[in-house]
Amino acid sequence: MHASLGARALAVSLLVLALFLAAWHVATQGTGPTQVMDPEYAKLMGATATTGKSAMPGPLDVGATIWQHLKRPFYDNGPNDKGLGIQLAYSIGRVALGYLLAVVVAIPLGFLIGMSPLMSRALDPFIQILKPVSPLAWMPLALYTIKDSGLSAIFVIFICSLWPMLVNTAFGVASVRSEWLNVARTLEVGPLRRAFTVILPAAAPTIVTGMRISVGIAWLVIVAAEMLVGGTGIGYFVWNEWNNLSITNVIVAILVIGVVGMILDQALARLGRLVTFPE
Amino acid sequence: MTDPVISIEGIAKRYGAKGHPASGGASTTIFENLWLKVNRGEFVCVIGHSGCGKTTILNILAGLDRPSEGVVLVEGRELAGPGLDRAVIFQGHALLPWRTVLGNVAYAVSSRWRRAPKAEVEERARRAIAAVGLAGAEHKRPAELSGGMKQRVGIARALAIEPKMLLMDEPFSALDALTRGTLQEEARRICRDTGQTVYMITHDVDEAIYLADRIVLMTNGPGARIAEIVINPLAADRSRSGLHHDPAYYSLRNHLMDFLVARSSAFREAPPDGYDPRHPPIVTLHHSQSGALRAMT
Numbered sequence A: 001m002h003a004s005l006g007a008r009a010l011a012v013s014l015l016v017l018a019l020f021l022a023a024w025h026v027a028t029q030g031t032g033p034t035q036v037m038d039p040e041y042a043k044l045m046g047a048t049a050t051t052g053k054s055a056m057p058g059p060l061d062v063g064a065t066i067w068q069h070l071k072r073p074f075y076d077n078g079p080n081d082k083g084l085g086i087q088l089a090y091s092i093g094r095v096a097l098g099y100l101l102a103v104v105v106a107i108p109l110g111f112l113i114g115m116s117p118l119m120s121r122a123l124d125p126f127i128q129i130l131k132p133v134s135p136l137a138w139m140p141l142a143l144y145t146i147k148d149s150g151l152s153a154i155f156v157i158f159i160c161s162l163w164p165m166l167v168n169t170a171f172g173v174a175s176v177r178s179e180w181l182n183v184a185r186t187l188e189v190g191p192l193r194r195a196f197t198v199i200l201p202a203a204a205p206t207i208v209t210g211m212r213i214s215v216g217i218a219w220l221v222i223v224a225a226e227m228l229v230g231g232t233g234i235g236y237f238v239w240n241e242w243n244n245l246s247i248t249n250v251i252v253a254i255l256v257i258g259v260v261g262m263i264l265d266q267a268l269a270r271l272g273r274l275v276t277f278p279e
Numbered sequence B: 001m002t003d004p005v006i007s008i009e010g011i012a013k014r015y016g017a018k019g020h021p022a023s024g025g026a027s028t029t030i031f032e033n034l035w036l037k038v039n040r041g042e043f044v045c046v047i048g049h050s051g052c053g054k055t056t057i058l059n060i061l062a063g064l065d066r067p068s069e070g071v072v073l074v075e076g077r078e079l080a081g082p083g084l085d086r087a088v089i090f091q092g093h094a095l096l097p098w099r100t101v102l103g104n105v106a107y108a109v110s111s112r113w114r115r116a117p118k119a120e121v122e123e124r125a126r127r128a129i130a131a132v133g134l135a136g137a138e139h140k141r142p143a144e145l146s147g148g149m150k151q152r153v154g155i156a157r158a159l160a161i162e163p164k165m166l167l168m169d170e171p172f173s174a175l176d177a178l179t180r181g182t183l184q185e186e187a188r189r190i191c192r193d194t195g196q197t198v199y200m201i202t203h204d205v206d207e208a209i210y211l212a213d214r215i216v217l218m219t220n221g222p223g224a225r226i227a228e229i230v231i232n233p234l235a236a237d238r239s240r241s242g243l244h245h246d247p248a249y250y251s252l253r254n255h256l257m258d259f260l261v262a263r264s265s266a267f268r269e270a271p272p273d274g275y276d277p278r279h280p281p282i283v284t285l286h287h288s289q290s291g292a293l294r295a296m297t
Ligand SMILES: Nc1ncnc2c1ncn2[C@@H]1O[C@H](COP(=O)(O)OP(=O)(O)OP(=O)(O)O)[C@@H](O)[C@H]1O
Pocket: B015, B016, B030, B048, B049, B050, B051, B052, B053, B054, B055, B056, B057, B221
């Protein structure tokens, strides 16, 4: 009897995970050569040099740390020691704000560009030039003009989420089938009602695809942005733990960033399935 | 006696020299100097070869396109744009795929009666859907329907707004022969029952013979004209399956086929003597005679 493809894929996934964890465990178990040294100096050098234990945490260390974070996600012991949950909440909050601002700007502007060949041509050079700029290149300008690191991060999220949504909305609106528009015209549907009952549903799959690309980019960028501006957020957490030489926490953060990114992506994918229509 | 719903007065369509007829010879004339009246309650079919401008004319009547010259009058008023008094049945059904059957028809109904309560909109939509034999399929989406069913929804949507005039662009050409036959019968029944005025494009000579009261023959483009208007001599209570038992059917069919095969292309070089685009010849066929008798009016 053959198990379904899904079940077999799951089995292979678990196998790959097990192999990876085992290899990781073995690789971080061994002890290297040790040196005899002055106890004061040994303190500075850490466990790697004195006991031969690898500084790279094994899967069990990481698991234990994850458990610690899960037990106390929201503790706050001052600026350099906050729970992972708090840091994540800061990052998600920034992404949400910048992203929503971008939605509010990109979708109406995309509608305008998509519906007006004049605006489409007039704004195209600006979009073409600004779109390929790395969002982090805006950071100094944002810091200088906004003078607030948190807001600057939000601005950077805004600017990086803007383009995919803008371009996709404009494209989706411009390529609404003319026969659907003609249906609305022959029914004397006004421009506003037409926008909401014909153009929006027809362009929605393309728009949501843009939104999905944007949320992915925003989540990529927030980590880098928070490393730059510091203070709070999962990006800052990674940087801070690197400075603390806590590789365990860095690995935990990488996992958490991946999981949250996946959830954001899946949420938009689900929205996409809601608005797609079969033809 | 005649009560034209639509009067086409000398329209032309040219492409190329946009708005500057004087700017040079780059413009092509699709058709020119067309005159035609469609009377109330009448079923008019237009036949012509591909590219002669039939769809363009229909779009002009729908208000979706503008003629380069001439005007179209709707009940004596110059046509200004699309309107709810004319319903279009598009060649590619043009249903909104994200709406159900009921949603598509209700969309038209609520556009026609903007202030109507939801219940009334739905009631009207359901009635129109039942009229085309789709009761029970209200909550299906277009993707779940067969080609024939989609076209029925298109007809229901058009009829639901109670238009003064129905404009149909080859509504049945994409269907298989059996479905096409059934839909032709239903369309004829509905239009006769409601006294609907219809302007329909077709490629199918038999379809025109079965459905039309008058058949408009267009010459080949570019520079297409209305060559003649043939009055359908068949009995008004004709049945589709019995058509070929009617002696008049063959003389009419031969006349139309002769036109499509030979005269539609020869017309441009040699228009018949005394041809007046404003009053194209009206042809009445008498089946008692072997050939066609041409009655000029
Ligand atoms: N935007 C345009 N620019 C130039 N020519 C055009 C344009 N639109 C249509 N035409 C031409 O106008 C002519 C008439 O087109 P139309 O679609 O009205 O033909 P039709 O009689 O409906 O043909 P068919 O029977 O194939 O549907 C065609 O020759 C087409 O090439």
